[in-house]
Amino acid sequence: xxxxxxxxxxxxxxxxxxxxxxxxxxxxxxxxxxxxxxxxxxxxxxxxxxxxxxxxxxxxxxxxxxxxxxxxxxxxxxxxxxxxxxxxxxxxxxxxxxxxxxxxxxxxxxxxxxxxxxxxxxxxxxxxxxxxxxxxxxxxxxxxxxxxxxxxxxxxxxxxxxxxxxxxxxxxxxxxxxxxxxxxxxxxxxxxxxxxxxxxxxxxxxxxxxxxxxxxxxxxxxxxxxxxxxxxxxxxxxxxxxxxxxxxxxxxxxxxxxxxxxxxxxxxxxxxxxxxxxxxxxxxxxxxxxxxxxxxxxxxxxxxxxxxxxxxxxxxxxxxxxxxxxx
Amino acid sequence: xxxxxxxxxxxxxxxxxxxxxxxxxxxxxxxxxxxxxxxxxxxxxxxxxxxxxxxxxxxxxxxxxxxxxxxxxxxxxxxxxxxxxxxxxxxxxxxxxxxxxxxxxxxxxxxxxxxxxxxxxxxxxxxxxxxxxxxxxxxxxxxxxxxxxxxxxxxxxxxxxxxxxxxxxxxxxxxxxxxxxxxxxxxxxxxxxxxxxx
Numbered sequence: 248x249x250x251x252x253x254x255x256x257x258x259x260x261x262x263x264x265x266x267x268x269x270x271x272x273x274x275x276x277x278x279x280x281x282x283x284x285x286x287x288x289x290x291x292x293x294x295x296x297x298x299x300x301x302x303x304x305x306x307x308x309x310x311x312x313x314x315x316x317x318x319x320x321x322x323x324x325x326x327x328x329x330x331x332x333x334x335x336x337x338x339x340x341x342x343x344x345x346x347x348x349x350x351x352x353x354x355x356x357x358x359x360x361x362x363x364x365x366x367x368x369x370x371x372x373x374x375x376x377x378x379x380x381x382x383x384x385x386x387x388x389x390x391x392x393x394x395x396x397x398x399x400x401x402x403x404x405x406x407x408x409x410x411x412x413x414x415x416x417x418x419x420x421x422x423x424x425x426x427x428x429x430x431x432x433x434x435x436x437x438x439x440x441x442x443x444x445x446x447x448x449x450x451x452x453x454x455x456x457x458x459x460x461x462x463x464x465x466x467x468x469x470x471x472x473x474x475x476x477x478x479x480x481x482x483x484x485x486x487x488x489x490x491x492x493x494x495x496x497x498x499x500x501x502x503x504x505x506x507x508x509x510x511x512x513x514x515x516x517x518x519x520x521x522x523x524x525x526x527x528x529x530x531x532x533x534x535x536x537x538x539x540x541x542x543x544x545x546x547x548x549x550x551x552x553x554x555x556x557x558x559x560x561x562x563x564x565x566x567x568x569x570x571x572x573x574x
Numbered sequence: 575x576x577x578x579x580x581x582x583x584x585x586x587x588x589x590x591x592x593x594x595x596x597x598x599x600x601x602x603x604x605x606x607x608x609x610x611x612x613x614x615x616x617x618x619x620x621x622x623x624x625x626x627x628x629x630x631x632x633x634x635x636x637x638x639x640x641x642x643x644x645x646x647x648x649x650x651x652x653x654x655x656x657x658x659x660x661x662x663x664x665x666x667x668x669x670x671x672x673x674x675x676x677x678x679x680x681x682x683x684x685x686x687x688x689x690x691x692x693x694x695x696x697x698x699x700x701x702x703x704x705x706x707x708x709x710x711x712x713x714x715x716x717x718x719x720x721x722x723x724x725x726x727x728x729x730x731x732x733x734x735x736x737x738x739x740x741x742x743x744x745x746x747x748x749x750x751x752x753x754x755x756x757x758x759x760x761x762x763x764x765x766x767x768x769x770x771x772x
Contacts, residue, residue, distance in 0.1 A: 321651055324609060328655060330648040353741045357656035357695055361647065389737070390744040445610070464609060466745060 248446050250545075255443040259300045259320055266307050270572050273311045281320040281327065282335045283307045287570075292410045292419055293317070293339025296348040296403060297332065298355055299324040301442070302463060305400060305541045308573030314407035315348075315571075316341075323442050323544070324464045326354035332362030336371060344372035344416035348402055348423070350395025351379035374416055376423030378402050380432040380552065382491040383460030383469050396463050397504040397541040398430035398552045401565070404574065408564035429557060431488045434506065434550035435480055436461035436468065440543045459483060463506075463543045463550075477513070481520035484551040489528070492555060499525065500534030500554035500565060507542035509549055514538065517549050534565050540573070577675040579635050581771045583627070586642060588767040590620035596763060604756040607743035612654060612756040619650040619658070635673065639666040653696065653741055654757055657705065660695040661688035678772055682716030689713050696740060703738035703750065705757035712765045716772075723769055730754060730762040 252258050259281065267276045267283060274283045289312075296306045297319030306318035316339035321327035336345045345366070349359045356377065363373045380398030384390065406423050414422065436458045439448035449465035452458060457475065460468030489495060503518040505511070518537050525532055533556055541550070556562055577585075593600070593616050600613030623645035632638045639662050647659030668687040675681050689709045698704040711729040715721040733755040743750045 325611065325615070325651040326653075328648050328651050329659075353696075354652040357653050358651070361656045361659070361695070384745060389739050389747075391741055466742070 248441050248443070250441075250443055252443055255446075258443055259322060262300070262303070263307075263320060266572070273570060273572060274307070277334055277338055280334050281331050282317055282338060283310055283320070284317045284335070284338045285311045285315070287312050288341060289411070290341050290343065291413060292343045292416045293336070293341060293345040294348060294403070294407055294410050295319065295332070295335045295339045295345055296399070297321065297327050297335065298350055298352075299326060299464070301440070301544045302541050304539065304573035306403070309400065309403045309407075309571050311569060311571035313411050313567060313569030313571070314403050314574060316345075323444065326352065326358045329358050329361040329365060332359055333365045336362060336366045336373060337369075340371050344374070346406065346410070346416060346419050346423070347373065347375040348399065348406065349375055349377050350399055351377050351392055352394060353391050355395075372416055374420040376402065376406070376420055376427065378427050378430075380427065380430045381434075381462065382431045382488060383433045383462070384466075394462050394466065396432045396434065396552075397502060397550045398427075398432045398554070400504075400540045400574075401430055401500070401502060401552065401554055402426060404569070405561055405564040407569065408567045426554075426561060429555040430552060431491050431555075432502075432550050432552040433459065433484050433487055434461055434463070434468075434548055435459050435484065436465075436506065436546055436548035438508070438547040439465050440507065440546040442544065457548075459487075461546075461548065463541060463546075465543065465546070477517045478520045478523075480549075481517060481524050481551075485521060485524045485528070485553075488551065488553050495528070496530060496553070496555035496557075498531045498533050498556050500556055500562070501525070501532050501536070502540065502552035502554070503537045504541055504550045504552065505539040506546040506548040506550065507539065508545045508547040511538065514549055517551075521551060533562055575676060575678065575772050577635075577681065577771050578673065579633060579638060582635050582638050585768055585771050586623065586627075586638070588770075589764050590624055592763045592767055593617055593620045593760065600756050600760055603754055603759055607738065607746055607750045607753045608756060609652075609742060611652065612760065615650045615652055615654060616760050619646040619655065622646075622649040635675075636666050636669040639669060654705075654760070657692050657696050657757070660691035661709075662691075664688050664691035678716045678719040678721060681772070682713050685709070685716060686713045698740045701736060702740045703733050703736040703743060703755045703758075704740050705755070705761040707733045707736070707755065708758045708761040708765065712761075721765070721769065721772060723766055726762050726765045726769075730758050733758040
């Protein structure tokens with residue numbers, strides 16, 4: 248393992264210090280906590296997200312005007328604890344309540360729910376939107392359900408814009424549920440991430456292997472394949488995602504997200520191929536985004552998110568100006 | 575049997591020692607079907623309990639459980655923190671006016687409120703390959719005044735051949751079969767260390 252770190256047990260706190268010292272004009276850390284809050288406080292519903300660390304820039308990179316009010320950082324790939332989430336809720340609350348945006352993992356759900364209970368005891372209205380955009384996993388009553396991955400960032404953007412324009416807590420929750428249903432993501436991994444405290448990759452793919460459907464913590468995917476071209480990967484991911492829509496979308500937003508170790512060069516090549524495949528399917532693309540938004544430490548690979556834009560106001564929300572580190 | 579605040583704190587001290595001693599074993603159980611950190615997370619939680627206990631010096635059963643609940647909720651993370659935390663929070667409430675526990679059945683009823691907390695939080699049933707698969711038979715045995723180490727061990731082992739329906743292991747389907755659930759194993763340590771006070 249070669250990493251630019253000091254003590255592996257201190258990485259989250261040292262990274263957090265680096266974030267707030269680099270962008271003091273946007274956000275600050277709540278003392279003695281792993282919570283970052285935007286500086287600008289406007290009277291609106293507070294938006295809080297968070298999760299395990301290792302997915303940077305998610306979620307601290309999306310704190311700021313027009314997106315999240317606060318983000319909570321857990322240990323690497325481990326949900327933050329309820330006391331920390333409660334600090335974020337209290338910081339984010341400006342009197343109109345707080346909406347939690349949570350990725351669908353058992354640990355995250357349980358800790359955020361517990362924090363919600365604790366905050367409600369203090370009379371802060373709290374609601375939750377659960378993002379489960381990863382269609383690599385079968386959604387069934389026998390599993391913890393589909394996971395939340397890169398599509399979460401689009402949820403931050405749209406709900407952030409809506410909250411800024413004054414939408415109420417209940418209406419934000421309803422909007423959140425509506426857009427989550429239209430956002431679908433699948434990833435492909437070329438190599439696994441190494442958690443610094445573990446020191447070795449979470450799984451092994453040989454030099455000529457890729458895996459479709461791997462999760463952002465290295466959860467097993469749905470198919471192992473021999474190495475193939477970007478075109479073939481684009482074909483696989485687009486067609487797999489399209490099968491998940493009951494009706495073929497006519498207009499989509501596209502997010503190509505790097506998993507941490509894949510160069511932008513490759514991400515743009517992949518995006519180019521995705522756009523070709525979508526054009527062949529006669530699907531119009533009205534929103535594009537390429538880059539590292541929800542990573543898995545140093546995993547090599549990309550994820551593809553398609554967003555079925557059934558309402559033009561969603562597009563306006565995606566395109567509005569924000570003041571964050573990473574959007 | 576007689577469990578006062580003194581015996582309770584001895585039990586939890588024994589449990590903390592066991593968790594720390596078996597930290598690697600618990601994490602190894604968590605590696606094939608989870609994310610490999612259950613032992614580290616639980617050890618971190620029990621260390622936090624020991625620190626709070628030394629600082630706050632609680633003098634009642636209820637206050638001791640509360641310190642345990644808060645330590646686990648704030649330090650464990652993952653799914654185990656809120657699950658154990660919910661259990662001990664409920665037991666904190668149930669022991670409000672209790673200074674001594676004199677029967678296994680009484681202890682069983684108190685732990686049952688903890689089991690209800692786990693199930694309300696995590697929505698797991700018996701047979702889902704979770705800590706509930708240990709809590710459930712232990713509560714039943716206590717209520718019948720017949721808890722033994724064999725019963726605890728059997729409950730833990732029973733999770734081996736189950737397909738998980740909750741948590742990270744649920745994505746593995748049949749591949750989770752053959753592995754003991756780590757939460758069931760840490761719960762088994764909790765109740766095994768309780769036996770000498772029963």
